Amino acid sequence: MADDKRRSILHATLCLLAERGLHGFSMKQLAEKAGVAAGTIYLYFEDKDDLIRKLHEDILSEVARRLFVNYDASLPLFEQYRRMMENLWSFHRDCPEIMLSKAQFDTMPPDLLFGHQGKDPQALLDQRSTLLAVFQPMLDLFASGRELGMIKPLGDEFLCALCIDPLCDLARGHYLGIVCVTNDDLNALIAASWDAISTHP
Amino acid sequence: MADDKRRSILHATLCLLAERGLHGFSMKQLAEKAGVAAGTIYLYFEDKDDLIRKLHEDILSEVARRLFVNYDASLPLFEQYRRMMENLWSFHRDCPEIMLSKAQFDTMPPDLLFGHQGKDPQALLDQRSTLLAVFQPMLDLFASGRELGMIKPLGDEFLCALCIDPLCDLARGHYLGIVCVTNDDLNALIAASWDAISTHP
DNA sequence: TTAAAATGAACGATTGTTCATTTTCTCGGG
DNA sequence: CCCGAGAAAATGAACAATCGTTCATTTTAA
Numbered sequence: 001m002a003d004d005k006r007r008s009i010l011h012a013t014l015c016l017l018a019e020r021g022l023h024g025f026s027m028k029q030l031a032e033k034a035g036v037a038a039g040t041i042y043l044y045f046e047d048k049d050d051l052i053r054k055l056h057e058d059i060l061s062e063v064a065r066r067l068f069v070n071y072d073a074s075l076p077l078f079e080q081y082r083r084m085m086e087n088l089w090s091f092h093r094d095c096p097e098i099m100l101s102k103a104q105f106d107t108m109p110p111d112l113l114f115g116h117q118g119k120d121p122q123a124l125l126d127q128r129s130t131l132l133a134v135f136q137p138m139l140d141l142f143a144s145g146r147e148l149g150m151i152k153p154l155g156d157e158f159l160c161a162l163c164i165d166p167l168c169d170l171a172r173g174h175y176l177g178i179v180c181v182t183n184d185d186l187n188a189l190i191a192a193s194w195d196a197i198s199t200h201p
Numbered sequence: 202m203a204d205d206k207r208r209s210i211l212h213a214t215l216c217l218l219a220e221r222g223l224h225g226f227s228m229k230q231l232a233e234k235a236g237v238a239a240g241t242i243y244l245y246f247e248d249k250d251d252l253i254r255k256l257h258e259d260i261l262s263e264v265a266r267r268l269f270v271n272y273d274a275s276l277p278l279f280e281q282y283r284r285m286m287e288n289l290w291s292f293h294r295d296c297p298e299i300m301l302s303k304a305q306f307d308t309m310p311p312d313l314l315f316g317h318q319g320k321d322p323q324a325l326l327d328q329r330s331t332l333l334a335v336f337q338p339m340l341d342l343f344a345s346g347r348e349l350g351m352i353k354p355l356g357d358e359f360l361c362a363l364c365i366d367p368l369c370d371l372a373r374g375h376y377l378g379i380v381c382v383t384n385d386d387l388n389a390l391i392a393a394s395w396d397a398i399s400t401h402p
Numbered sequence: 403t404t405a406a407a408a409t410g411a412a413c414g415a416t417t418g419t420t421c422a423t424t425t426t427c428t429c430g431g432g
Numbered sequence: 433c434c435c436g437a438g439a440a441a442a443t444g445a446a447c448a449a450t451c452g453t454t455c456a457t458t459t460t461a462a
Contacts, residue, residue: 005408021310023224027452037409039454048452103308109222109301110377128379152393157380161370162393166362176311178329179358192353192363196397206442228418238443240420249418 006044009034013055018097022104056105064134066091071137077145085190092171151197163193207245210235214256219298223305257306265335267292272338278346286391293372352398364394
């Protein structure tokens, strides 16, 4: 099967990225880890940059899929929020390679992620907004929360930063053995980040 | 002067790291940007890894220095907190290269940052705690806040993640033109992250 | 038998690093 | 004050290794 090989290359890319980092990543090592010849990679991807970019898109849609797996817009807002955060946590537990790779993507100079030929800043914003579109249910949650006066009148980027960043950071720390996060800790963390984005009676 | 050259190499490393990322960073380019010959770098640093590591230490102590520039333990806790967050923000505004590089350090596989020879996990923890020691005033703030019942009984890593990560992330977004953060936004952000870490009456 | 998929040796470019050579600095005696 | 000998600092051509990529060839599938 053709798509199998494509996926195994992407998966090997993910693992190599997580353990060696974006530097220290080479096509030769990738070929070996994926169990294919060096030339085979170029049957499925234009070049190294294209491969990295495709993996990034793959990761984003996978994160979104897992974030909203039990999404129910009719639930109370905090319950919706709690579910998303728990999904994000268990996703990080299940797929640490994705988490480690995604963190590298998020902090790399942006002209390396998007086609670095286009200096047009508007194109960068467009590309970013389409990438962000997969997180629509969370943006919907924010929007209705603001309308109800339950969530602070801050922009989506602010709210995302306040609730997603800390959890991702601690998930990475937990995986690396730097900090231990118990179930109670996780609940307290979710409550704390809810305090950050919600208004108070 | 000898130390001048060392510093100019470190500074060029910082700039190159911020604009090209850790991959796409080469000693040849560094030599050109620093205005020295390739061999000169090896008079001041063992090798590439040593150079990167030294820059990381440099960055951390510089961040700490700026964070606590107007530190006053006698001030009310929130005022202390507000000052630190504002310092962090203005530091990011003044030195975007440091911010961009630090984010890459924070998300890279840890065995690349520390000497990758020692697989000993205890050594990793030790090294991390000494690196974290430069942030002692912030840890002190947390400790006294917890004692007074003003700050949630969470570990230092949790509190740091809740207040520092969002601000750094948004500072990066602001610098890259992805999101605009006004003065009012900054105040709201500081208040929101304080809500995350503080207890409520 | 033909077409499609996969291979891996080979390519030129670039990598991190070295070291014989050159330049710059230091300083005591004429 | 100048000189030049000796030390220290800086150089950049050259090294082996590895990089990303190609393509003539072989293997697999239809």
